[in-house]
Amino acid sequence: MEIVFTVLILLLAVALSGLGLSLLPVKLPLPLVQIVIGAVLAWPRLGLHVTFDPELFMLLFIPPLLFADGWRIPKRELYMQRRAILMLALGLVFITVGVLGYFLHAMIPSMPLPVAFALAAVLSPTDAVALTGIAGRNRIPANLMHILEGEALMNDASGLVALKFAIAAALTGVFSLRDATVSFLIIAAGGLVIGAAISWAVTEIPARLLKFSEDDDPAAGVVLTILIPFAAYVVAERVGCSGILAAVSAGMMMNIQSLRDSIPSAVRVRMTSTWTMIEFVFNGMVFILLGLQFPHIIGQALIEAHHDGNAQVGLLFGYVVATVLALYALRFVWVYCLRWVASRGAAKHGIDSAAPGMRTLALTTIGGVRGAVTLAGVLSLPVTLENGAPLEGRDLAIFIASAVILASLMIAVIGLPILMRGTAKIRNPHAAEERMARRRAAQAAIRAIDEEHDELIEQMDEAASARCADSAARVMGMYRQRLEQLGDDEAPRVAAKKGEVIETRLKMAALRAERAELLRLRSAQTINDETLNKLMRELDLSETAIVNRKRGMAAS
Template identity: 70%
Template sequence: MEIVFTVLILLLAVAGSGIVTRVLPFTLPLPLVQIAIGAVLAWHRLGLHVTFDPEIFMMLFIPPLLFADGWRIPKREFFMARRSILMLALGLVFMTVLVVGYFVHALVPAISLPVAFALAAVLSPTDAVALTGIVGKGKIPGRLMHILEGEALMNDASGLVALKFAIAAALTGVFSLRDASISFVVIAVGGLATGAAVSWLFSFVSARFFSLTEEGDPAPGVVMTLLIPFSAYLIAERFELSGILAAVAAGMMMNYSTLASTGPVSSRVRANSTWTMIEFVFNGMVFILLGLQFPHILGRALLNAHETSNTQVLLLIGYIAAVAVALYAMRFVWVWLLRWFASRGAAKQGMTSAVPGLRTVAVTTVAGVRGAVTLAGVLSLPEMLPDGAPLPGRDLAIFIASGVILLSLVVAVVALPLLLSGWRRGKDPHLAEETLARKIAAQAAIRAVDKVHDKECSNLDESSSAYAADVTARVMDIYRRRLATFDDEQEPRELARRADALEFRMKLAAMRAERKTLLALRNSQEINDETLNKLMREVDLSETALTARRK
């Protein structure tokens, strides 16, 4: 029963965090609110303590979140920015392990070199979810945000693979760069292939055996999508491949599966709403769990140090600050070097302003916030060496990693709004292609309506044919007016937009009147709940489609 109560409290805390962000008199990012709620729940008087099991956490929370990110990320932009993403997700991670690892060992000799490398490895992955929660959607320019999201998708795997080799070196005292490089390629490629294969297999099974027609129940297919990330992760881990990359590849493959592209509308609507809820709940639980751990990790270490001397407390805080500065410096230098090499290549092609400036480098540096994967990784460090002796520096490494996570979030909350203030991002680069797609789709719709009219009216009498022509004209008018909003001339474009706005207000008023009337009929017992739910769903879906197009 205790587990049930804990889960219910966590769910209540996730829901409450959304309310808190709305009632606060000042703006505070949702991840920080959730961490604060977790820290309050960890107060000893409340008595809520959740043991953070890294293995269970990595299996339960990380696969679905990475799967959803991989499903959602724009594939074209991801592949266009693949060089920058790989240089950050692979090159920066391994340079961070090397440089920051030696720095940590020199700063704190009590932390052995393998453990210092392990600490640097878990500090290298970034958290795009926390970043989005801090700055909001659309605040960072699209191309840069795509690079940061792609980096966060890929560097979890590279950081945890580096951690695996660092732990092996700490336990055995043996490390081979050649063997580690070959193993990394096998683990990464194998994980990507496993995830893609699992996603393709799901698509095949759904198309062959679920009979997903418009009239069929989409629930079985949606439930199977929930199993894909866990299946991909567990199968990959079973063969000692990268489960994280398997979950990412499975999500990215979903956009190319038959169900995602041509399946029934009911299945897509339900899958989207289901995954939106899962992302909110799981992301919320991740940050609340972080908040639950920080008082026990940071608070206990600082209290123990305070019992020794105030100098020891300042020394521990100094360790956190020094490691954070080293991470920021490493990231800044790496991104600046990437910019410098890119500028040289652009200059050879005659482009003098093709490369972003110092502000972009600064934003990229500060945007590298750390999150739950870092804490899960550092807590997975073994407590004992093979001879039974304690692993030297483990507790201090956990303390430093926890402090850097919290500090990176606070720095991002303060610095990113200042860096992004007044940044002219220019026009939306996707606006032109969106306009073109709307025009082509509207023209295709008009042609399809015309074909249906010719087919349906071929054997009708004069009266029925006239009625059908009137219906056809009304349907075509919707798309003709939509095309008129993209007209090159100002006057017809403005007239079409005013007509479209008037139609929107009228339809919205009509739908809300329908909803109010249906509720009144139910309250007067003239219709039952089953009838109400059916009719309300129709109105809700119509209003959702109307408002989505308006946005």
């Protein structure tokens, strides 16, 4: 029963964090609020303690979150920025492990070199979820945000692979760079292939078996998609490949497969709403769990250091400050070198490319927020060596990693708004191509209506043909109005937008009246709940379409 109550309390905390955010006088990032809630729940008098099992955490929380990120991230931009992403996700990770590992060992001689490398490995991955929660959407330039998200998707795998070899070196005292390189390539490639294959195989199951049809309840198929990231992660880990990359590639494949014609739009709506809820709940649980761990880890380390004297407490804080400065210095220098090389290459081809601006460099540097994977990785360090002796430096590594996570979050919370001050909120970086796509889609719809009308009237008498022509004119008029609204001429576009606003208000008033009437009929026992729910869902979908269209037109 204790586990059940703990889960219910955590779910309540996630819900309250989302509701309470709007009540705060100062707008704070949701991840920070959730960490604070977790820290409050860890207060001894409340008696809530959750043992952080790294393996269970990695299996339960990481696959669905990475699957959702892989599903959502734009593939075109990911491919366009592939060079920068790979240089950050691979190059920067391995540079960080090497340089920071030696730096930590030199700063803390009592920490063995393999443990220093392991700490550097867990500090190298970044967390895009925390970054999005802190910065908000459409605030950081789109190209930079795509790079940071792509980096966070890929560097979890490279950081954890580096951690694996660091732990092996700590336990056995043996390390081979050649074996590590070959192993990493096999692990990464295998994970990508396994995840994509599992996602493809599941979504290729016959539609009848998955109930992916308009007449059936698609719940079974939607539940099956929830199992895909876990299956990809478990299978990949079982065969010795990267479960993290398997979850990412499964999400990317799911994005492709979900757009097939055999999957109805109603199923896609159900999947989208389900995964939106899962992502919110799991993200919230992750940050609340982080908050639950920090007081115990940091408080215990400070108490033990205080027993050895105040100088030891100051030394601990000095270690954290030096580690944070070293991390950000490495990231800044690496990003500056990458952008400098890119600008030089562009200049050789006769393309004007300005030197990297300090604001962009600073955003990229501070955007490297550390999160849950870092804590899970450092807590997975073995307690003892193979001979039974305790692993020296483990507790200090856990303290430094936890403090660095907090420090990176606080730096981002304070620094990102300052760096973005004076920059207008990005309305829609792809407004031009969205307008073009809407025009093309409307033109295609008009042509299809015209062709379908000609086929329908062939078998109709004069009266039926007239009714068909009226119906076609009404439907076609909607698309012609849309084309006017998306046109280049100012006067017709303004008039069409005003008409759209009036039409939207009328439609919303009609929907509210329908909803009120349905509720009145249910209260009078004229219709039952089943009929009410069916009709209310139709109204909700109609209202959602109107609201989304209104937002889309406002953004463009």
